Amino acid sequence: MSNQKVLEIKNVDFFYDDFQALENITMDVEKNKVTALIGPSGCGKSTFLRTINRMNDLIEGARLEGDILFDGESIYQENVDVVNLRKRIGMVFQQPNPFPKSIFENVAYGPKIHGVTDKAELEEIVVESLKGAALYDEVKDRLDTSALSLSGGQQQRLCIARALAVKPEVLLMDEPASALDPVATAKIEDLIEELKDNYSIVIVTHSMQQAARVSDLTGFFLMGELVEYDKTNKIFENPADQRTEDYITGRFG
Amino acid sequence: MADLKKKRMLTDKIFKVIFLIFISLGLVVLAALIYDIVSKGMVMLDWEFFTRFDSRFPEKAGIKAGLFGTIYVIGLMIPITFFVGTATAIYLEEYAPKNKLTDLIKLNIANLAGIPSIIYGMLGLGVFVRYLNMGRSVLAGALTLSLLVLPVVIVSAQEALKSVPDSLRNASYALGANHWHTVYKVVLPSALPSILTGFILAISRAIGETAPLIMMGALTFVMFTPQGIMDSFTVIPIQIFNWTSLPKVEFELVAASGSLLLLILLFILNGLATFIRYKYSRK
Ligand SMILES: Nc1ncnc2c1ncn2[C@@H]1O[C@H](COP(=O)(O)OP(=O)(O)OP(=O)(O)O)[C@@H](O)[C@H]1O
Ligand SMILES: [Mg+2]
Numbered sequence: 001m002s003n004q005k006v007l008e009i010k011n012v013d014f015f016y017d018d019f020q021a022l023e024n025i026t027m028d029v030e031k032n033k034v035t036a037l038i039g040p041s042g043c044g045k046s047t048f049l050r051t052i053n054r055m056n057d058l059i060e061g062a063r064l065e066g067d068i069l070f071d072g073e074s075i076y077q078e079n080v081d082v083v084n085l086r087k088r089i090g091m092v093f094q095q096p097n098p099f100p101k102s103i104f105e106n107v108a109y110g111p112k113i114h115g116v117t118d119k120a121e122l123e124e125i126v127v128e129s130l131k132g133a134a135l136y137d138e139v140k141d142r143l144d145t146s147a148l149s150l151s152g153g154q155q156q157r158l159c160i161a162r163a164l165a166v167k168p169e170v171l172l173m174d175e176p177a178s179a180l181d182p183v184a185t186a187k188i189e190d191l192i193e194e195l196k197d198n199y200s201i202v203i204v205t206h207s208m209q210q211a212a213r214v215s216d217l218t219g220f221f222l223m224g225e226l227v228e229y230d231k232t233n234k235i236f237e238n239p240a241d242q243r244t245e246d247y248i249t250g251r252f253g
Numbered sequence: 254m255a256d257l258k259k260k261r262m263l264t265d266k267i268f269k270v271i272f273l274i275f276i277s278l279g280l281v282v283l284a285a286l287i288y289d290i291v292s293k294g295m296v297m298l299d300w301e302f303f304t305r306f307d308s309r310f311p312e313k314a315g316i317k318a319g320l321f322g323t324i325y326v327i328g329l330m331i332p333i334t335f336f337v338g339t340a341t342a343i344y345l346e347e348y349a350p351k352n353k354l355t356d357l358i359k360l361n362i363a364n365l366a367g368i369p370s371i372i373y374g375m376l377g378l379g380v381f382v383r384y385l386n387m388g389r390s391v392l393a394g395a396l397t398l399s400l401l402v403l404p405v406v407i408v409s410a411q412e413a414l415k416s417v418p419d420s421l422r423n424a425s426y427a428l429g430a431n432h433w434h435t436v437y438k439v440v441l442p443s444a445l446p447s448i449l450t451g452f453i454l455a456i457s458r459a460i461g462e463t464a465p466l467i468m469m470g471a472l473t474f475v476m477f478t479p480q481g482i483m484d485s486f487t488v489i490p491i492q493i494f495n496w497t498s499l500p501k502v503e504f505e506l507v508a509a510s511g512s513l514l515l516l517i518l519l520f521i522l523n524g525l526a527t528f529i530r531y532k533y534s535r536k
Contacts (some may be wrong), residue, residue: 085429086429093420159424
């Protein structure tokens with residue numbers, strides 16, 4: 001039971017028009033674990049993350065070959081409901097991107113578009129999500145003020161709360177701490193540790209220390225390929241591939 | 254090095270002075286015009302001016318017909334332009350396929366904004382008044398003015414939509430929102446202040462327009478207010494135009510009073526636009 005797969009990525013190739021950004025990626029993401037993706041800039045980490053909730057559909061000329069199974073079912077079939085897929089697989093972006101609305105409305109946005117209209121229920125979801133993102137205590141007295149008045153770190157946690165509000169099963173995070181200072185980063189990392197109990201998390205990070213600190217498994221990407229994917233301590237202490245070793249010891253990248 | 258720096262600073266100073274001269278020139282002319290209008294306009298301006306119809310005698314002439322005509326025409330034009338303009342911009346920016354045809358349409362709309370207003374008056378006369386048999390009505394006038402400002406409204410709404418960052422659209426999609434939700438709940442609210450600002454400025458342009466309405470056949474001497482959208486009408490700028498062309502010199506003062514009213518209306522609208530922009534840009 002402990003190593004249940006939530007995502008199975010099978011021989012995925014990905015193209016932006018003629019440019020191949022991902023090459024034959026195969027990996028399993030385990031349930032209730034934190035999976036970190038590391039690799040030099042431009043190696044395809046964000047592209048890979050976006051294939052999982054089909055955000056790449058929005059990019060013109062983008063094309064995918066291979067398949068991704070979520071809970072054992074393909075997400076790239078004709079009849080897949082992308083709206084429902086994105087509801088079940090949430091995403092937090094590199095730059096905090098709150099809506100220019102109130103804190104409350106930001107978190108309530110997801111539930112509202114998915115049909116929750118009851119005020120009390122919405123309120124409960126908002127409070128619960130803000131608590132889940134460790135932001136509630138800081139904003140509980142000003143839920144009606146604009147989200148843009150929050151600090152960068154608070155905005156990012158708000159974005160996490162917003163993603164949690166639709167009750168996803170998987171949370172994709174694309175360098176969620178890259179725009180934050182060390183204190184705010186530490187908060188986000190603590191949060192990831194806590195969220196792991198209820199969510200499966202895939203996190204892209206530029207910081208190897210961060211990958212080592214927060215993740216159970218780590219995948220190393222290089223020029224569109226998944227070079228190595230293993231338990232985090234294995235990757236950092238005893239990598240199988242020379243290129244992984246070069247990267248984590250800082251010899252390139 | 255030092256020489257170069259000195260030279261640069263000198264050029265800097267010269268241009269500063271040149272620009273200052275031009276700006277003050279503009280401001281002086283503007284101030285003189287406003288002073289002229291206000292000082293002459295105040296002479297005949299009283300409450301009666303708003304409640305009286307036009308007359309052959311300057312001291313009995315009032316703006317009531319023009320004021321009501323303007324309110325009717327602009328009041329009818331506002332919803333037409335706002336919905337058609339915003340909807341068109343939304344379609345072009347958010348829905349239309351990105352291809353040559355869309356680009357061509359966008360280009361042409363931008364070009365339409367540069368066409369002289371009298372051409373729109375001829376179009377209104379041909380299409381609304383004659384072909385569609387609306388006569389010289391408030392409706393025909395409102396539609397003509399709508400055509401006139403729509404290009405401007407559409408282009409400014411397009412700019413407003415384009416300035417909404419894609420990161421907000423992505424945030425919405427990533428939460429499982431569909432296209433329409435994203436546009437309606439995220440993109441539109443973010444763009445609305447800019448859309449409104451551009452819209453109000455376009456409306457204030459329409460309020461001052463004379464040529465296209467004269468062209469399409471709005472009346473000049475009117476002794477009634479329109480009761481419905483099919484009635485004939487006149488507007489403030491046409492009345493002003495008419496008064497200035499009359500032989501009696503006192504009509505110049507009446508015309509100035511009308512201009513003053515028009516000026517105040519425009520100030521109010523521009524103030525409103527500035528207020529909206531200021532209020533939302535602070536966030
Ligand atoms: N929308 C796009 N259209 C075309 N090419 C793209 C697009 N997005 C990314 N690419 C290309 O795909 C490759 C992988 O980009 P991606 O953003 O996935 O890298 P990354 O690993 O996330 O980099 P970083 O660490 O800098 O965020 C790059 O070569 C990039 O130029
Ligand atoms: Mg990236």
